[in-house]
Amino acid sequence: AQSVTQPDIHITVSEGASLELRCNYSYGATPYLFWYVQSPGQGLQLLLKYFSGDTLVQGIKGFEAEFKRSQSSFNLRKPSVHWSDAAEYFCAVADTGTASKLTFGTGTRLQVTL
Amino acid sequence: KAGVTQTPRYLIKTRGQQVTLSCSPISGHRSVSWYQQTPGQGLQFLFEYFSETQRNKGNFPGRFSGRQFSNSRSEMNVSTLELGDSALYLCASSLSEVGQPQHFGDGTRLSIL
Numbered sequence: 001a002q003s004v005t006q007p008d009i010h011i012t013v014s015e016g017a018s019l020e021l022r023c024n025y026s027y028g029a030t031p032y033l034f035w036y037v038q039s040p041g042q043g044l045q046l047l048l049k050y051f052s053g054d055t056l057v058q059g060i061k062g063f064e065a066e067f068k069r070s071q072s073s074f075n076l077r078k079p080s081v082h083w084s085d086a087a088e089y090f091c092a093v094a095d096t097g098t099a100s101k102l103t104f105g106t107g108t109r110l111q112v113t114l
Numbered sequence: 115k116a117g118v119t120q121t122p123r124y125l126i127k128t129r130g131q132q133v134t135l136s137c138s139p140i141s142g143h144r145s146v147s148w149y150q151q152t153p154g155q156g157l158q159f160l161f162e163y164f165s166e167t168q169r170n171k172g173n174f175p176g177r178f179s180g181r182q183f184s185n186s187r188s189e190m191n192v193s194t195l196e197l198g199d200s201a202l203y204l205c206a207s208s209l210s211e212v213g214q215p216q217h218f219g220d221g222t223r224l225s226i227l
Contacts, residue, residue: 034215043118043204043218051213090157097212100145101170104157 002027002093006105013081014113021076021108023091032094033074034102035065039087047089050074051097061085086112116141118219120205126225132193135222139186139207145169146188147216148180151202160203163188164210192224200226 003026013019025031032051036044048059055067065076074091088109092102119138127133139146147170148160159172163182180190186207192199202223206216 036218041220043120043220044206046215046217049213049215092157098145098208098210099215100147100162100164100208100210101159101172102147102149102157102206102216103159106156 002031002095002103004091004093004103004105006089006091006108008108009106010109010111012111012113015083016080019076019078019081019085019110021089021091021110023074023076023105024072025074025091025093026072027093027095029095031074032097032099033065033067034092034094034099035059035063035074035076036090036092037087038090038107044090047076049099081110081112083112083114086110118205118207118217120203120219120222122222123220124223124225126227127195128227129195129197131195132191133195133224135190135203135205135224137188137190137205137207137219139188139205140217143207143209143217144186145208145210145216146182146186147206147208148188148190149204149206150174151204151221152200157204160190195226197226200224 005024035047088107091105145164147162162170166182182188202221204221206218208216
């Protein structure tokens with residue numbers, strides 16, 4: 001069965017600093033990978049997705065992620081964090097291209113200090 | 115374009131009762147999936163409906179059921195509520211085409227007393 005690991009439960013960064021959130025997946029075939037963000041009391045907003053092609057994908061709000069098959073990783077990055085980026089971030093994998101059943105990691109809570 | 119709409123946003127029930135949650139997908143989306151989010155178990159897939167048929171199912175007891183209507187709107191029902199059913203229930207819709215992701219609603223917060 002597929003699984004997703006987000007090793008960092010909580011990360012604190014200063015505003016303006018760079019950010020990298022880690023995600024490792026376990027899946028035998030070609031994975032379909034996603035990053036979602038959740039603000040308190042809200043649903044999940046899609047940041048970016050990887051289905052195929054270029055392994056460096058760009059998303060909204062200045063985020064990007066790199067798919068590394070050899071490391072089974074899909075880490076999320078942002079060069080300069082803004083205070084409004086404070087939220088919980090979830091990495092997810094789907095076993096089909098239609099992505100109708102997602103397996104999520106446990107999430108990483110990002111705190112941004114001013 | 116309107117997003118995924120879930121109603122109600124908040125619900126309070128007592129043990130043993132049943133509850134129905136509603137989800138209206140983005141216009142044109144035919145796939146609707148449901149997830150349960152709790153602090154202990156995280157985000158877990160419940161089931162997916164496509165063209166009024168359940169296409170995928172997660173590992174939840176039979177007390178959890180759903181249905182989808184011809185206009186793609188979906189309902190989720192939980193019978194004989196237990197304290198452990200307290201959670202945020204999220205609905206997501208998609209075009210169900212390769213490369214198209216799921217889009218989530220803001221969820222229904224269910225509290226069981």
